[in-house]
Amino acid sequence: MPEIDNIAAPERRSDDEPVRYNPAEIEPRWQSRWDADPALYRAEDHAGGKPKFFCVEMLPYPSGALHIGHVRNYTIGDALARFMRMRGFNVLHPMGWDAFGLPAENAALKNGRAPKEWTLSNIAAMKVQMRRIGLSYDWHGTEVASCLPEYYRWNQWFFLRMLEKDLAYRRSSKVNWCNLCATVLANEQVVGGCCWRHEDTPVEQRELEQWFFRITKYADELLDGLDTMPGWPDKVRTMQRNWIGRSYGTEVTFAVADDTALKGTGFSPSVTPPGKEGALAPEGQPSITVFTTRVDTIFGATSIQLAPEHALVKEWAKTDAALAADVDKMVAEQAAAKQTGDFGTIEKHGVSTGKHAINPFTGETLPIWVANYILADYGTGAIMSVPAHDERDYEFATKYGLPIKRVIAPATSGGANDDSGDLALPYIAEDEAVLINSGEWTGEAALEAQEKMGLFAEHKGFGKRTKTFRLKDWGVSRQRYWGTPIPVVYCQNGHEGVPPKGVVPVPDAQLPVLLPDNVAITAENGSPLGRVPEFVNATCPVCGGPARRETDTMDTFVDSSWYFYRYTDAHNNTAPFSSEKANYWFPIDQYIGGVEHAILHLIYSRYWTKVMRDIGLIKNDEPATRLFTQGMVIKDGAKMSKSKGNVVSPDEMIGKFGADATRTYALFAAPPDRDLDWQEDGVAGVSRFLARVYRLTMKYAPVVKAVEHAKGDEIAPSAFAGQTPAGAKLLRTLHQTIAKISEDFSGRWHFNTSIAAVMILVNEIASSEGAMDSGEIAPATIAELFRSLTLLLAPFAPFLTAELWEQMGHTSSINHAAWPVADATLAKDDEIEIPVQVNGKLANVIKVAADADEETIKATALADEKVQQRLADKTIVKTIYVKGKLVNMVVK
């Protein structure tokens, strides 16, 4: 190919007209070209032969401005999406807006702006920012905004399906109330006793009628499914496991003793009337059911403890003023402690009810107490207290002088009847521990006894083996305006549609129930919708009579529970999405977002996926195969906040250094899973690096163009004979870099080292400028270098690389240009460096041929002068050789 070799290197441009990297000129120019092409990032129809890749980043709340943390999150996803496109995948990369929620109402209160107008203008502003950053979203095909009726009508549609399946229900319950939000919060939205949005505002407990979703129906599946999700971080899975909190145990029913009868027979608390063992309470007599995970310790129970809000306590308090007063105090104390978040540390105390219960296993009579450490909403709100084998019960029993009875001993101790008591109490029994003092069960291993005693209680009818979850049903009612109206009415003629009683669902055909505009937002409690007569006054769909419309709206986590399904079919107006499309794209191949949603959005959306599967919409069990949680962006070692004045503005960064530098820095400064300390000087450094790439590539772009033109625009083949050493060295580095980055993308995602590798390559190219100009390095090599360099940087710096790609004479977009392939032969070093140690200390580094055998390497090492100095007067005991890595001589 003489004509190629004869292409002259371009003249060095004179110093007075340098080619300057100017992102402020390049980036807007490309941005408007991209904006003008609605199909640029459109995924192909699923009929195509390419493998699919569905890449989703968690959608933002449209607050009005992107946070630098968003930039990091979206840049990670965008780099991956761009890489996968170049690897030939059919990539769906969408974006949307989590657009309902309280800040819009606060803005209305503060500035008098309508929530809708405020939200939509924020969306517009943030979309401009996202476009400036060069994020490759298919806006036209996929954009979703949850505040639009086209979206939220499907929330309503799902709500109706949930009603039909008895997954949505209404009941009165104690709820978390945030005064600043002026609404109810779900358990998941209470963080350390405070509101998740108002970190310093304690959550109050209020009794309210609420809509709930029966997420507990799926508790087992949500928990067990975690074991089948290796692509999710352990951290998130562990958090979800703890949140769901399944405990296997036994419910045991204790009959409440008839005190009047006992008094007549000379009652003694530990003596049971004969024949009363295992007795259930007679008709009309109350009983108490406790939940325990350690039924094997039941012979050690010495009292029953009830939560202050237990139904029986309320009953007894009616006729016992002193008890009522004590209990009220306890309820108030529990509520206060929950607010301040130190529920776990308040001192245990309680009060005796004077009543007694009968242990069905032993027939013993146990005193019934009310205790402040018993939760009303976990298990049955009642426990059997076993002070010998439970720390909390021990503490309580010691305080009040209740008996402590040992019924379990370690398996290694003196045997079944060893209750010598030399072991510290409380003794928390292990599985192998052995029962003592437990009647016919004495001698059984604890774990087996749990099983057998549970079965026994079941058989005798005073208990059952069961499991309890920490997870509660999801309260979705919000007393707010800016959310999805719940699509039911209450018929004033008493018509009933579906249960619950009195509720008439709005028929599908009447959806959406539109959120009215022009609603006065005030700070008063109660939903603003309740003050809009045109909204509240409705017609019963069953009888046509007057009806009152539900004024609660849905929790915004409903919106985000299924938004990514809508991406696959965003313009569908007859269904939430087409099953065919969803089944092609789902599950999401890579989901990326902050870990703060580990037990909010990420558990709700798993639940929603299972519900949608069970109503036949989709086939997948889980929404996403892989989840990545990126680290926070911090500044000067601290979380960014307006009050600290250390907030980094993405616009300012882009204005100063350009989007490419901002993006590249966000990936370069730290591995994506770690926290990143934002340093503006670092962005400046990356910007200098991109400027160097620009200057060099612009200089040699004509060479690339000429070479590729001569070859008919084929990809330059790498291996050609007669390569000079300088050229071979550059090609080696190039192919090592290609291999490294390709690997980083498919595994570790340590883009910081990917970018460092490109920097090394560029440094080497820059120092070979003389050799390239003199012709020592062939034009074909130069062409391959710059062509590949541009492709390698394309996922990180899309504007710069698009510009350079065009400057090299390419007319087709770089977005779908093929990712370079590493040539292992070219990447291979022909000479390697081997460190030589003497007694583990570095003596020297020797250079040997890459294919040198062990003998040669050892001989070379031994012959080395510096090594010899270390070996003087010593005897070599052993020589360790690690192939291609090191030689270590052990000497005496």
Next chain:
RNA sequence: GCCGGGAUGGUGAAAUCGGCAGACACAGCGGACUUAAAAUCCGCAGUUGCGAAAGCGACGUGGGGGUUCAAGUCCCCCUCCCGGCACCA
């Protein structure tokens, strides 16, 4: 208290499987270019001792112990920081 994650130069970090600790950058210092500055380029750079220098040596990955020819990496104990959960029976 329990469960995760982390601690490496002045700073962000690298070392992917036990094999040259500090790649790549930032900040710094010295130099070139310039009337000057900016920009750019070249060089130095873990700490410390000896030396005029080339160089030679010691120490060094939060602390202490261990395994190994060899430890940032594996094991045991401890400290501190971040995140989550926390009287869940």
